[in-house]
Amino acid sequence: QLQLQESGPGLVKPSETLSLSCTVSGGSISSGSYFWGWIRQPPGKGLEWIGSIYLSGSTYYNPSLKSRVTISVDTSKDQFSLKLSSVTAADTAVYYCVRHPGALDIWGQGTMVTVSS
Amino acid sequence: EIVLTQSPGTLSLSPGERATLSCRASQSVSSNYLAWYQQKPGQAPRFLIYGASTRATGIPDRFSGSGSGTDFTLTISRLEPEDFALYYCQQYGTSPRLTFGGGTKVEIK
Numbered sequence: 378q379l380q381l382q383e384s385g386p387g388l389v390k391p392s393e394t395l396s397l398s399c400t401v402s403g404g405s406i407s408s409g410s411y412f413w414g415w416i417r418q419p420p421g422k423g424l425e426w427i428g429s430i431y432l433s434g435s436t437y438y439n440p441s442l443k444s445r446v447t448i449s450v451d452t453s454k455d456q457f458s459l460k461l462s463s464v465t466a467a468d469t470a471v472y473y474c475v476r477h478p479g480a481l482d483i484w485g486q487g488t489m490v491t492v493s494s
Numbered sequence: 495e496i497v498l499t500q501s502p503g504t505l506s507l508s509p510g511e512r513a514t515l516s517c518r519a520s521q522s523v524s525s526n527y528l529a530w531y532q533q534k535p536g537q538a539p540r541f542l543i544y545g546a547s548t549r550a551t552g553i554p555d556r557f558s559g560s561g562s563g564t565d566f567t568l569t570i571s572r573l574e575p576e577d578f579a580l581y582y583c584q585q586y587g588t589s590p591r592l593t594f595g596g597g598t599k600v601e602i603k
Contacts, residue, residue, distance in 0.1 A: 426591070426592040479529075480527075481541060484540075
């Protein structure tokens with residue numbers, strides 16, 4: 378059964394870059410026609426799509442975050458990654474990695490990232 | 495961008511009752527590509543429904559989705575104790591660009 382697991386620092390300083398990775402296990406990131414994406418959820422708030430990547434390398438970003446987001450994929454490691462630059466306290470959230478053929482059918486457990494000095 | 499509005503914000507019901515959750519889109523959702531998720535505190539969302547009405551694998555048949563165009567509904571026929579949670583709708587008609595509704599909390603009355 379395919380599983381996703383986020384990893385990365387839980388604390389990031391303001392103005393720095395948030396970097397997270399998502400490791401795919403129980404299957405290959407290269408099998409099937411899927412998008413691989415990132416969703417975030419600030420404490421006590423709703424879900425926000427950050428962006429997604431296709432295996433071809435094509436990327437799609439939320440317009441509100443586009444200038445600060447980079448998503449990449451490393452098929453040799455069955456991983457994809459998120460970088461969010463120039464973070465502020467508003468970027469404090471639980472970050473989820475997801476697989477989406479359309480709907481988000483597989484989710485990672487999520488990782489809490491706090492932006493604070 | 496398609497904006498999804500969920501109502502009500504909170505639904506207070508008793509176990510065994512029927513829950514009806516609404517999700518309204520600011521414009522028609524292509525091919526009724528509308529999904530529903532359940533989220534409990536401290537957990538990742540759980541995939542419930544896709545294509546507006548198709549249950550995901552392993553989802554009990556007390557959960558049903560309906561609707562088309564701009565108006566969609568999630569119905570829980572008889573609430574079980576484990577169904578009290580937050581529910582989100584999400585459109586993927588513009589996939590991979592996605593949007594979510596603001597959520598409906600189903601709480602115990």
